[in-house]
Amino acid sequence: MAELSVPTIESFTVTLIVRRFDPENDTEPKWEDFDVEMYGTDRVLDALHKIKWEQDGSLTFRRSCAHGVCGSDAMRINGRNRLACKTLIKDLDISKPIYVEPIKGLPVEKDLIVDMTPFYKAYLEINPFLVATDKPNKERLQSPEDRARYDDTTKCILCAACTSSCPVFWTDGQYFGPAAIVNAHRFIFDSRDENAELRLDILNDKEGVWRCRTTFNCTEACPRGIEVTKAIAEVKQAILRGRA
Amino acid sequence: MSVTIETPSRPRTRKQANWEKYGWLFMRVSGPLLIVLIFTHLVVNLVLGDGIKAIDFAFVAGKWADPFWQVWDLAMLWLALIHGTNGMRTIVNDYAGQVKVRRALTTTLWAVCALLILLGTLVIFTFDPCPAGASAELLASFCPAQ
């Protein structure tokens, strides 16, 4: 009888160096390294799972959907903000260790988990909901052209990769940050919404859009491919015009 | 390798009126103007004619005898100083967290800016290469003997 040949799937060992902080025992964060056996189809999130499930159950990070939809697992991987669940390990340089840190500019709670409260606060301040006074009996119609004006910014999953990649947000903790502006853009340019003026006024704040220095870190960081810097520029132009 | 960034501890203090929009616009209007002003200034002074060798006291005196260059240099002085100071104010806003420090640095910046603009403007319009009553050995060679 012919021998069944089971093809072996190639695997490789990668080193992850993870920034860790245990608020109960540490005064300072520290780096810790782990070696894990990985496959070409694995992502950084799989490596973190493997560490948590097989090596150190105390490793703490957020994730929910594991498929780039929920926005839970934004982290700084090799110095760039990415979603761990959308970063294939084979796309990184695995001849060197992979550095994994929490996103910057928000207080670290434990290991890779940061306190998102300031981020959500800025988001809430821009009124992220449709404001319309009419009471139609049918859905509100909108032309494809009007819909296209804010299509890009509907894609945001509030992962905070953009805001926590922004050097102005790092140094000046009061800046609204790109994500809040992206979500304001989503409604400012929606023809069905009636509150554009209020949102433009809110973002004309000292800590609003004028703090943006077009560094493009946010556009580069966004895992949804949103042109964040362009959206901010459109909001600036709308404020200068005085309307959306 | 990594820097821990401390808690963003200052709550946003929303003020109604602010000048940030005009500051932002000014940077974008003055920038292109400065490109024209500064590069023309450099080419005229350093490249055209006898080039860099032509620059001496008489060269400067000659330029400031012409109202065109007086206005040119005045525009350059005012725009570069206000542009530079407003840019520095932006950087102070980035890094100075405490309101008191912010205010002290910003006030100092504008005070220095105002002083330099005042002195510069004074020099451009009151410059006299051959001041009357100066002792002969201090006067430039092209001044008429007194």
Ligand code: HEM
């Ligand atoms: C040569 C033509 C120039 C152009 C086109 C130009 C343009 C600009 C623009 C557009 C900004 C705003 C950047 C932003 O908000 O993102 C800026 C900032 C700045 N400029 Fe200029 N500028 C010029 C010359 C100068 C000069 C002569 C000075 C110094 C006297 C200067 C000092 C600054 C400073 C300190 C900032 C703030 C930097 C920052 O925001 O981090 N610039 N410039």
Ligand code: SF4
């Ligand atoms: S704009 Fe992009 S990077 Fe920023 S929060 Fe939304 S999805 Fe994340």
Ligand code: FES
């Ligand atoms: S776990 Fe949901 S986006 Fe990565």
